Amino acid sequence: MNSSRRAFIQNTSLLAAALPLVNHRLTAATAAFTPPPPAPNSDILREILFSPGFITEKKNCYDRYEPLRKPAQNPVLRAEMPWEKAGVCWGSVLRSPRDGKFKFFYSTDFPGAQAGAVLVDNSMQGKNHCVVCYAESDDGLTWRRPALDLFFQKEFPGNNIILTWTSYYNDAPSVIEDLHDPDPQRRYKLMMFHIDTRDSDLNGCCLFVSPDGLRWTFTGTVLPSQDASCLWQDRRTGRYYAFLKDRQGNHRSRMLAHSDDFKTWSEPQWIFTPDHGDHAGTHFYNQSAFTLCGRTLGFLNLYDLTTQTTWVELIESGDNHHWQRMPSRPHLLQPGAPGTYDSGGAYVGLAEPILVGDEHRYYYYASADRHDAADTGGNPAQRPALAFATFRKNRLVGQQTEHDGFFATLPFVCPGGRLFLNFICSGEVTVAIKRPGYGGEYPGYTTADCTPVTGDHLRREIVWKTQPNLDALKGKNIRIKITGRNVVAFSATFER
Incomplete structure (x- = not known):
């Protein structure tokens, strides 16, 4: 590892943390630590x-x-800003237990040549600036982009960009709000795949911490992975799990690493690889995890190379380490009809379903284009967007x-x-x-x-x-x- 390079990146992150916010009121996330709130029903x-x-x-x-139901108001957040040329892409929707606010951390990019380019999954990366943005909502349906102006103030006045890092490719910002960590400077944690333009030791899933979810500091930890990753914390124990990707043969497959302190991590182990029931075009693209009625479940993103589409299956684990697909491998969230907002793919959201009343909402990444197919012909009105699907309380x-x-x-x-x-x-x-x-x-x-x-x-x-x-x-x-x-x-x- 180039130590001066890493020190530069960490110092740059700290400098960004010192920048003032514009037209945005800080939340209580930076206040002294308070214990996690009691369960909704303490009985x-x-x-x-x-x-x-x-x-x-x-x-x-x-x-x-x-099967998850897609409400008629989908999608709930479309790309509208000049810095959202790629669309509203992969991200995490949380509902803060501190203030009840819905918070969305998502990736996008805009034109701006970096130093060279690299091929990632049949796509040349490096021609755009990859950034992470933040939006918020009171009800999870109507979203606003706060004018933060932390980065690119001159190019995009009033923007909501919260993280930028010169790279060939940044992907899948996965965010948690950590109520177990007593350090208020580490209240939010983020994992993001990164391909560095100068230092190959920085290639992988990079970990960040933040006091407020807006200003981020790189921890220096890089987990070995390809893109399409997801960070999860089991709130029952506080332990962290990183769902990572690599290939077994030519197949995208899933790995798992875990940590008790977000600093020291286990070596990754396989958890999902294609078996005799999968055809040659089956790939395990990404996955998420959550708890339901005391059981650990997850959503597994499958990608069919032969049709270029993605869908979501349900998975489960008895101990968070050993995972299994459901016996019938049901498709609980599928792409929509041709020409609709998610006809190309329904990609897993990088956070847990959120209980609102007697209904769970699962926010996901919706694409009208199939993986390697330009079905929309670059139509800006059909760029990737944020959508959600629902199921009744504990009825999945x-x-x-x-x-x-x-x-x-x-x-x-x-x-x-x-x-x-x-x-x-x-x-x-x-x-x-x-x-x-x-x-x-x-x-x-x-x-x-x-x-x-x-x-x-x-x-x-x-x-x-x-x-x-x-x-x-x-x-x-x-x-x-x-x-x-x-x-x-x-x-x-x-x-x-």
């Missing part, structure tokens, strides 16, 4: 998601997935019975409390609590003892004839068994 003891990786026995029962994956079917979960330690079920059924549903292994149903918590429930409920309490709650089983290993005709069950919640 929750534990949640169980009925995803395929948490199910054991089943009869007349199948996995159930809910579950189990569905046919006839008189049932299923049971993996064993887990009972937290006690009251049990609530998220389900849909026009008939009767019953719930039993089973022992692990070869054990049967616990006395008092059998299928026959359960008071049947019916209807469409995000949260319906389950009781038994002599047992109104599960306090009697607290600390014991249990399994949940659900029985019914044509039941669609998504999750269970234990509450005080």
Whole structure:
């Protein structure tokens, strides 16, 4: 590593951090650290998601997935500014738990020759200035670009550019707001792929920190990766995960590295490579991660070289390290019809779905052009844009019975409390609590003892004839068994 080069970059980042903001009021992000806010419902003891990786026995029962729905108001942010020539490209939409504001960090570029060029995935890079921009919203639907004027003030007065770095290529700025780190100068963290014009040791996924999400300092850490990466923090533990890309043979494939402090990282390991069920044109382009009902899930971006299109599958992990695709590999988010805003590709958003009321929003990168195809002929009105898709609260994956079917979960330690079920059924549903292994149903918590429930409920309490709650089983290993005709069950919640 060229130490003087790295020192120059770090000092330049610090200088940028000292620049004044114009027409923008700083938020409380720079204030003294406060502990993370409590969960929306502090009465929750534990949640169980009925995803395929948490199910054991089943009869007349199948996995159930809910395709994401695209609202009519899409796309919600289009390229309008002269510095957004490439469109509104890959980025992260967060909702700050501190002020409730939606914050969007996205990449774009504008013409401006750099020092030479480099070929990246059949595209010559280096002819444009790659920058990161910031937009914000009160509702996640109507967005504004604050006039920050941190960079390129003369060329673009009133711009919202927050990060620039001379490069052949900068890609996929992935941002988290970290409430675990006690240092307020490191409240926001960013990972971005970079190809340096002078120092090859700076090629890879570069890490940055910021007190406010607007002024960034390069940490000096570069993770080994190609482009199309994603940073995730498990807010249950504070640990960081970097989803990276390399090729296995000619196929884009996915790797994982992790860190406890954002400084020292594990060596990357493969997590997704093509298998016997994938054809020769299958590539794993990018992925994201999130938690739902206590289970770690993610969205995996697949790219079909033969059609040049991308779509999104659901994936899951029991420990954040070992990942698996769903057995049926369902397409939960697909490109739109020809000529629409995402007809060329639906690329994963680089942040978690956001719960708004009883609906999750997943913001994604929408392209009317296929990967290596200029379908729009350069029409500026059809440049990449920000779009979102939705699913109902905790209803993304579950189990569905046919006839008189049932299923049971993996064993887990009972937290006690009251049990609530998220389900849909026009008939009767019953719930039993089973022992692990070869054990049967616990006395008092059998299928026959359960008071049947019916209807469409995000949260319906389950009781038994002599047992109104599960306090009697607290600390014991249990399994949940659900029985019914044509039941669609998504999750269970234990509450005080």
